[in-house]
Amino acid sequence: MRPLATFVAIVVSTVFLATVSAQVPAVVRGGRPSARVVDETGTLTAADSAEIERLARSIQETTKADMMVVVIPTTAGEPHRRFATDLFNRWQLGDGARNDGLLLFVALADRRSEIILGDGLDSPGQRSASQRIMDQVMVPHFRAGRPGRAILDGATRAVTDIVGVSAEQPGADDMAPVPASTSASLVEKRLEPILEPLVETSSPATPTPVPTTDVLRPEPIAPAQPWIPPTRFQREPETTSDPVGMMILLGGGAAAGAGGIAAVRSLYRYRRRGCPHCGTAMILLAEGEDDARLERGERLEENLGSVDYDVWTCPVCPGVEKVRWGALFTRYAKCPRCQSVTKSQTISRLRAPTQVREGLERIDERCLHCGWEKTSERTIPRLPEPTRSSVDWSSGSSSGGFSSSSGSSGGHSSGGGASGSW
Numbered sequence: 509m510r511p512l513a514t515f516v517a518i519v520v521s522t523v524f525l526a527t528v529s530a531q532v533p534a535v536v537r538g539g540r541p542s543a544r545v546v547d548e549t550g551t552l553t554a555a556d557s558a559e560i561e562r563l564a565r566s567i568q569e570t571t572k573a574d575m576m577v578v579v580i581p582t583t584a585g586e587p588h589r590r591f592a593t594d595l596f597n598r599w600q601l602g603d604g605a606r607n608d609g610l611l612l613f614v615a616l617a618d619r620r621s622e623i624i625l626g627d628g629l630d631s632p633g634q635r636s637a638s639q640r641i642m643d644q645v646m647v648p649h650f651r652a653g654r655p656g657r658a659i660l661d662g663a664t665r666a667v668t669d670i671v672g673v674s675a676e677q678p679g680a681d682d683m684a685p686v687p688a689s690t691s692a693s694l695v696e697k698r699l700e701p702i703l704e705p706l707v708e709t710s711s712p713a714t715p716t717p718v719p720t721t722d723v724l725r726p727e728p729i730a731p732a733q734p735w736i737p738p739t740r741f742q743r744e745p746e747t748t749s750d751p752v753g754m755m756i757l758l759g760g761g762a763a764a765g766a767g768g769i770a771a772v773r774s775l776y777r778y779r780r781r782g783c784p785h786c787g788t789a790m791i792l793l794a795e796g797e798d799d800a801r802l803e804r805g806e807r808l809e810e811n812l813g814s815v816d817y818d819v820w821t822c823p824v825c826p827g828v829e830k831v832r833w834g835a836l837f838t839r840y841a842k843c844p845r846c847q848s849v850t851k852s853q854t855i856s857r858l859r860a861p862t863q864v865r866e867g868l869e870r871i872d873e874r875c876l877h878c879g880w881e882k883t884s885e886r887t888i889p890r891l892p893e894p895t896r897s898s899v900d901w902s903s904g905s906s907s908g909g910f911s912s913s914s915g916s917s918g919g920h921s922s923g924g925g926a927s928g929s930w
Contacts, residue, residue, distance in 0.1 A: 532584050540599035547579040549616050556660045563663055567673045573629075574602040574919065575610040575671070577663055581617040588615055590892070592622040593923045600918020602626040609919040610670060612663055616655060621646055623925040629670060630924035637669040638926035650930040777833065783822040790820040790829065801830065805848040805877045812876070814840040814849040843875040850877040861888045862922035891923055
């Protein structure tokens with residue numbers, strides 16, 4: 509059933525991608541904009557955008573690092589990691605010598621997010637910090653229906669955990685002094701609601717009510733609501749095709765095909781068998797009864813589910829026939845020493861690939877029957893270079909509020925950082 513579920517998932521993904529009608533906003537196809545926040549979905553409030561702008565300015569003033577936040581509806585089918593890396597390099601975030609750029613990218617309708625680090629920030633510790641921010645901060649907020657909070661908190665944690673700069677507002681000592689007259693008036697105004705009820709009056713008049721305009725009351729926190737895309741980004745329903753019907757049709761055909769194969773195999777497996785010695789119809793032993801006729805490795809194969817054995821016995825003569833049926837799909841392989849299908853394999857990634865270097869992973873193999881072991885390493889191909897389409901975008905001219913970078917003065921990223929989905 510697992511291969512069938514995989515097949516159905518592939519069909520569903522193909523049908524969904526074929527019906528995508530939203531396009532990539534033109535703002536990310538041109539030169540770099542002057543603003544550090546690009547929100548084409550209307551997710552961020554004005555206060556959120558202003559706070560992110562402040563954070564970006566603060567790290568640029570203190571460390572010269574360059575941060576941008578980009579929120580679009582979709583990449584229109586292009587891989588999100590590659591799309592965000594191409595955007596980083598086309599806008600040349602950061603300084604060309606330090607490569608200290610940082611991009612927080614969100615494709616909201618695709619439910620995907622990326623943190624792209626410049627090569628100067630791409631260390632193992634900063635990669636771990638990026639993935640921790642994605643897994644522990646951003647993705648939980650997205651899943652709870654708080655996309656604005658996810659983006660703002662993600663940018664704040666990126667400033668502190670990746671760049672290493674405090675995200676706090678300037679302290680009281682750093683603020684401009686307030687004139688004495690203004691301070692006195694503020695004190696009088698703040699104390700007035702408190703002192704006024706204590707003033708005694710000679711007449712039994714109705715006591716003056718305590719003003720409540722200056723009393724701070726906590727605002728109720730609204731429960732989290734699921735995010736609904738703005739109207740202009742909601743896809744129109746398809747009228748020329750029925751993806752659900754197509755999915756059911758293809759899934760039903762695949763299920764019928766798999767069921768037919770299983771039925772044919774079952775008929776062939778449990779067909780009538782004659783004893784090769786006397787010709788008498790043989791009897792199939794039940795599961796558990798046939799264990800006495802199996803070797804140790806064969807019993808282990810049955811316990812692991814990699815092989816199933818049928819033991820047929822003759823009721824007249826001592827004739828016995830043992831038939832081996834391998835599982836159609838199993839995670840175990842044949843051991844090169846004992847030939848039993850009891851070899852397991854574990855793959856561990858030692859180094860992730862980038863566009864400038866290959867990755868590395870370790871393969872640990874072990875036979876659960878005879879104890880044979882082997883450890884080897886293999887390389888992972890480098891990530892592909894930016895596609896021609898992304899190169900063509902960078903050649904476009906900027907207009908309006910855009911100020912594109914030219915030459916090689918900007919930073920570069922090999923794709924390090926973090927990815928998240930919800």
